[in-house]
Amino acid sequence: MLSRSSAILSAARLGFARTYATAASPNVLVLIEHRNGAIEGGSLAALTAASELGGEVTGLVIGGPDQVGGIVEKAKKLKGLKSVLHSTSDQYTAPVPEIVSPLLEKLLGSGSAYTHFVSAHSSAAKALIPRLAARLDVPHVPDITSLSHSEEGTTFTRPIYAGNAIATVRAPASLPVKIFTVRGTAFAAALDGGDVSAEVLEPVSVSDPPTTHIKTSLTKSDRPELGAASRVVSGGRALKNAETFKSTMEPLADVLGAAIGASRAAVDAGYADNSLQVGQTGKVVAPELYVAVGISGAIQHLAGMKDSKMIVAINKDADAPIFQVADAGLVADLYEAVPDLVEKLKATK
């Protein structure tokens, strides 16, 4: 990937770009999201996707005074970046789209050198990016799973209908800026190995913003983050209540070193926290191993996990749709099978 992009870059330096300035050489800005002093995994995947366009890639870090410094140092080391822009303001400490959008509008508005703007498909980006796109009067392409760039434009694939169809769409070259968000599980995370310079970007102050951030409450957990975990164990409605959900799923998650997920039914019934929901309207995961316990496998749930490498299902109902996608399905009572599985897995250590 890198060799291809550097080949195009050197072609650009040889004067090739003078004739096809915008079409042949994308100039990409990638939003680097962060939380608690770490770069979000989704943004690392977005950087990989950005690199695949075969042009120059600039990172953008936005945050409060205490947040930006450390993140910029980490971003400067990322492979694939040409430079890092960063903008700091008290208003960016817990930013809302109404406050961040004006900065991006200024960066990407008319006369901008950037041809593409990329971000992870995170909840923050889902709130911000469409607002920004509308302000710039351009469409955006969300949650892409692959991309390619040519003189005609940039072509993306993205899942529609809860992942039951894949649309191939092209953002024409005539669009001043092609904006898209990246499905984190579809691209590898960008690695360290770079060493680039950082540049300060003046914040755009928003006086009297319509929306005020009051507080953020995050679900605390020592387990791997659901979206990035290589192993996920997920429970459904069959777990009966919050106590049995905990007492059944946690030992299994512990023995496998897995993150815990849940079906919508389990979340709605209060067995598990909202943020653990896997599916069309929750998190999309694609771990190495996905263990579905007491989950029937509705279309909306499959949308969030069917790209997992290996799917294991444990369900009493032999006709449950989850068995159609499972690489190993066990028809059994989960209250017997799961503890048994935990014991026997311990023996495989």
Added chain:
Amino acid sequence: MRPTPSRLLNVLVPVKRCVDYAVKIRVNPQQTGVDLNVKHSMNPFDEIAVEEAVRLRELLKDEVKSIKVVTIGPTKAAETLRTALAMGADSGIHVEIPDANYGPEPLGVAKVLKAIIEREKEKAPVDMVIMGKQAIDDDMCATGQMLAGLWGTGQATFLNKLQVDPKTRVAKVTTEIDGGVEELEVKLPAVFTTDLRLNEPRYATLPSIMKAKKKPIEKLSPSDLGVDLTPILETLKVTEPPKRTGGVKVESVDELVSKLRDAGFTAVA
């Protein structure tokens, strides 16, 4: 002298007619889209939006002056409007477009909604737009944010709680974010998008369905509103996702453990 009463709230709720959520969709052989000769219903997130608007009025009584629903879609989309009217909305606007494989893009829809808001400005200025967070067909998750951007107002996305104070004209909301929840305060007018856990939509009763038939629906075309809905993105094709070769069953926990071990999954603790 008595203080002037705060202005009463007018709520606009956009709804979309989608392929029913339970239908297993099929891509057509021409790869231009999916087979649409299947059951359709109101986008589930939009039902939640209608329900929230109706509950808001039940809570605030006369302080909510009107609930208007709007849809952009083919002739049949009028059914979706009737459903929303039966749930408790007062009147509807149907922006009629020809039947096609793809609906209009969110940017176009947001422009239509903005134009409707402009049009309502004189009679019943819109204070709140409550809409679904995403349509379950295109899964774009964008129209509400785009509308707020065009309108230049605040936005609150993925709500699981909405409280409005009509006096101060501020909404307190809780929104779902990655890893938890966020609390925000949003000044009206603003756009709100609903998450699944905001409420449980009601079923329309037969009398309310009968009553809904008499509620007014205004028909418009995109050109009446001066909006061009021609898509900007070109859809080159729509294909089936790669098929999984699943469907393997094991007989026992022992067999499952050995399968996991063969695939390299053993205990870590």
